[in-house]
Amino acid sequence: MQNWNLIFGIIIISSPILFAMIAFPDSISWSWNEGRGGYLFALVFVVAELLGLKIVISKKRLLVVIPMAIITISYLISLEYGLRDYIIESAEQFGVQLIYSWTWMWDFVVMAIFIVVALHIFFGTRWIRIAPAGPIFLTGTAIILSLDAFFPYDTLGPLQYVVPYFIQANVWLITVLDLGTAVAKDNVMFLRGEHGSIALQVFWPSAGVHSIIIFSLVIGAFMLKLNIPRNRKAMYFVLGIIGTIIVNLIRIFSLSWYALKVTTDPAAWEEFHQIAGEIMFLPWLFAFILVVILIESRRLKKLESKGQNHT
Known part of the structure; x- marks a missing residue:
């Protein structure tokens, strides 16, 4: 039997994000600090965590959240009619x-507040264990954007600290693979390849430090939901x-490869960088x-089968 109230709840909680995607598709940029692309991934988190729940949401709770969704949509609309100028x-x-x-x-602050409040109305304090990933992703993105807004480039020392090490590793890899000439100095890479020379100054967002923070928050929330031993949670x-650090190193390497092998044109390179x-x-x-879900599901099945064999 379908849990229709839950389905309606998912539709209501998803409606502001769906509205933003349909009404303002140009705002769905995949660059983390240039659009609402993160909305889509937050939506996937929310839907994935809510689908299949056996919890029944009362009609009264659904009706309470509908005006909140309308207010959130109104915020998105009002941005086009002067609110964004006021924020600027x-x-x-x-x-x-x-x-x-x-x-x-x-945008991320407002959406995070809406989803947190909506989930709290639907499930009470249990929402933290039921569907934390989406709100935490939105909140984490808002925090990173605030840090970028107030402490841009290399002004936030602790986050910038690891960047030179990433750059040194990247220069070493370029040299080993003989892709071109690469020299590093602090947070600057000097590259010379098939299309000329370019100097790339790398700051903590471009090095992917923000993704490490967001990953930590989301995975921390995900681990809260897993009923597995603490040592396994810590291991994951x-x-x-x-893995995220490796992905970020690949990110820096790909940007360098693009400059060495494809183009040193700043505009074209910036498009790829975004x-x-x-x-x-x-x-x-x-x-x-x-992968974690698959591994733990198989482990649980093995434990259950062993328990049945012993009985």
Whole structure:
């Protein structure tokens, strides 16, 4: 029997994101700080975690959330009629350095608040264990955007600290593979390849440090849901962080390869740079979660079969 109230609940909670995708498709950019591409992945998290639940949501709770969804949609619409200009103007009052990160930050803040409140109305405090990944992804993205807005480039020392090590590893790999000439100095790479020379200055977002933070938050939430021993949770968490670091190294390498082998034209390179990170990180995040689920499902079946054999 279909849990229709749950399905309606999923539709209601998804409606603002679906509206943004349909009404403002140009805003769904895959660059993490230039659009609402993260909305889509948050939506996937929410739907994946809610589908199949046996919990029945009362009609009263559904009706309470509908006006909230309408208010959130109204926020998205109002951005096109002056609200975005007001947000941009307010940036100066708060000492914001990067305007676009500031404006997109509020989109993620509003959506995170809506989904958290909606889930709380649907499930009470249990929502933290039922469907935490989507809200945490949105909140994490908002936090990263705020850091980028207030502390751009290399002004946030702790996050920038690891960047030179990433660059050194990348230069070593380019040299070993004989792809061209690569020299590193602090957070700058000097590359010379088939299409000329280019200097790339790498800051913590471009190095993928933000993805490590978001991965930690999402996987931390995911581990809360898993009923497995703590040592296995810790193992998956550490392996996930290591994997994310490797993905980020591949990201930097791919950007370097593009400059060495494809083009040194700044505009063309920037287009590739805008999408390269999210194309790699987000599939990796979903793939990692899927692999963990498959491994633990098989392990649970083996434990159950052993228990039946003993009885």
